[in-house]
Amino acid sequence: MTPQDGNSGESGKNGKATYFDGYADRRRAVELVFGPALEIVEDGDLLAAWPYAEVRRLPPPGGMMRLKALGAPKGARVEVDDAWTRAEIQRHCPLLAGEREAPNLEGRKRLAYGAAAAALFGAFLWGGVPRMAGIIAPVIPVEWEKKLGEATDEEVRKTLSGKSCAAPRGAEALAKVSKRLQDASHLRLPATIETIESKTPNAFALPGGKVYLLSGLLDKARSQDEVIGVLAHELGHLEHRDHMRRIIAAGGTALLVSLVFGDVSGGAAMIVVGNSLLNAAHSRENEAEADAFAARTLEQIGRPAKPLGELLVRITNEDGGSDTLAILHDHPLSEARLAKLAAEDKGMLAPALLTDAEWKALKAICD
Numbered sequence: 001m002t003p004q005d006g007n008s009g010e011s012g013k014n015g016k017a018t019y020f021d022g023y024a025d026r027r028r029a030v031e032l033v034f035g036p037a038l039e040i041v042e043d044g045d046l047l048a049a050w051p052y053a054e055v056r057r058l059p060p061p062g063g064m065m066r067l068k069a070l071g072a073p074k075g076a077r078v079e080v081d082d083a084w085t086r087a088e089i090q091r092h093c094p095l096l097a098g099e100r101e102a103p104n105l106e107g108r109k110r111l112a113y114g115a116a117a118a119a120l121f122g123a124f125l126w127g128g129v130p131r132m133a134g135i136i137a138p139v140i141p142v143e144w145e146k147k148l149g150e151a152t153d154e155e156v157r158k159t160l161s162g163k164s165c166a167a168p169r170g171a172e173a174l175a176k177v178s179k180r181l182q183d184a185s186h187l188r189l190p191a192t193i194e195t196i197e198s199k200t201p202n203a204f205a206l207p208g209g210k211v212y213l214l215s216g217l218l219d220k221a222r223s224q225d226e227v228i229g230v231l232a233h234e235l236g237h238l239e240h241r242d243h244m245r246r247i248i249a250a251g252g253t254a255l256l257v258s259l260v261f262g263d264v265s266g267g268a269a270m271i272v273v274g275n276s277l278l279n280a281a282h283s284r285e286n287e288a289e290a291d292a293f294a295a296r297t298l299e300q301i302g303r304p305a306k307p308l309g310e311l312l313v314r315i316t317n318e319d320g321g322s323d324t325l326a327i328l329h330d331h332p333l334s335e336a337r338l339a340k341l342a343a344e345d346k347g348m349l350a351p352a353l354l355t356d357a358e359w360k361a362l363k364a365i366c367d
C-alpha cells in the first residue's frame with residue numbers, strides 16, 4: 001500500500017524521523033505523514049500507521065524525542081530530532097506523556113474510539129469502501145479488533161461446524177509450535193491456534209488473534225515444516241491486520257455503523273463478515289507480505305521457508321477447481337510464491353521443532 005497522495009494532513013507538510021520496526025536492527029529514514037493516524041512512510045511505502053491516541057513518549061536519551069505506540073510490535077520506535085516535526089507530534093497525539101498502561105481506561109478508550117471513528121468517517125467520505133479498508137485497518141483500536149474477533153468467531157464456527165480437536169499429545173505439540181513461532185515473531189497480540197476437523201486443506205486467521213488450522217491441511221502435509229510454514233504465514237496476516245481490511249471491505253457501511261456505535265455483534269453485518277472471512281481473498285500484496293513475514297519468522301527459528309511454497313503448489317494442483325481456500329487465495333500465484341519462498345529460504349539451521357513422535361501426534365490431533 002502506498003500513502004495517499006495530497007491528502008496528508010491539513011498543512012500538507014510531512015515530518016522527518018528515524019524508524020525502527022522492532023524486527024530488524026536497522027535505522028530507517030522515514031517521513032511522518034499526519035493523516036487519519038500517524039503514518040510512517042519510507043520512499044513512498046507505508047510502513048506503519050499509529051493511532052494518535054496510542055502514541056507514547058519514551059524516556060529520552062539526550063534531547064531526542066522517542067516514541068512508541070501501544071499496539072505496535074515490541075521494540076518499534078520513532079525518533080524525532082526536527083523541531084517542526086516534534087511540534088506537530090505534540091499537537092496530534094493527545095496522550096503523548098500519558099500513563100504507561102492507562103489507569104483511566106475508559107477515558108483512553110473514548111479518545112481512541114473517537115479518533116478511530118473520525119478516521120473511519122473521513123476516509124469513507126474521501127475514498128469509498130475498498131480504498132477506505134486499507135487506510136482504516138491499521139488505525140482500528142486493539143479493543144475493537146478483539147471484540148470483532150469474538151463476534152466473527154461465532155459466525156465462523158457455525159459455518160465450519162466440525163469439532164474442535166484437542167487430543168492431548170497433539171495439542172501439546174501444537175502448543176509447542178505456537179509458542180516457538182510467537183516467540184520468534186514478536187506479535188502485537190498473542191495468537192491462539194485451534195484445530196477444527198474438516199476435509200478442506202486450509203488455515204486462516206481472525207481478528208483479535210485467532211488462527212484456525214483445518215485437519216485437512218494436516219492430512220495433506222508431508223512434513224511438519226509445511227504446517228509450521230502455513231501457521232507462520234497466518235500469523236503474518238494477523239500481524240498485518242489483513243483480515244480487518246477484508247472485513248471492512250466486505251461489511252461496508254453497515255459494519256462501519258455497527259463499529260462506530262459499538263454494536264459489532266449485530267445482525268446482518270456479521271453474516272457478511274463471516275462469509276467474507278471464509279471466502280474472500282486477500283490482495284496479492286497482502287499475500288506476499290504474509291509470505292515474507294513467514295520467511296523471516298522461519299529464519300528466526302532456523303527452519304526452511306520453501307516447504308510452505310511446496311505445500312501451496314501441491315494443494316493447487318490437486319485441488320484445481322476450488323477457489324475458497326484461504327491459504328491459496330490466488331491460484332496462478334502459487335508457483336511464483338514458491339519461487340519467492342525458495343529464494344528467501346535460509347535452510348535448516350536448527351533441528352526440527354517437533355520430534356517424530358510429536359509430529360505424528362499433531363497429525364492425529366483429531367483422532
Ligand SMILES: [Zn+2]
Pocket residue numbers: 233237282287290326327328329
Ligand atoms: Zn494468506
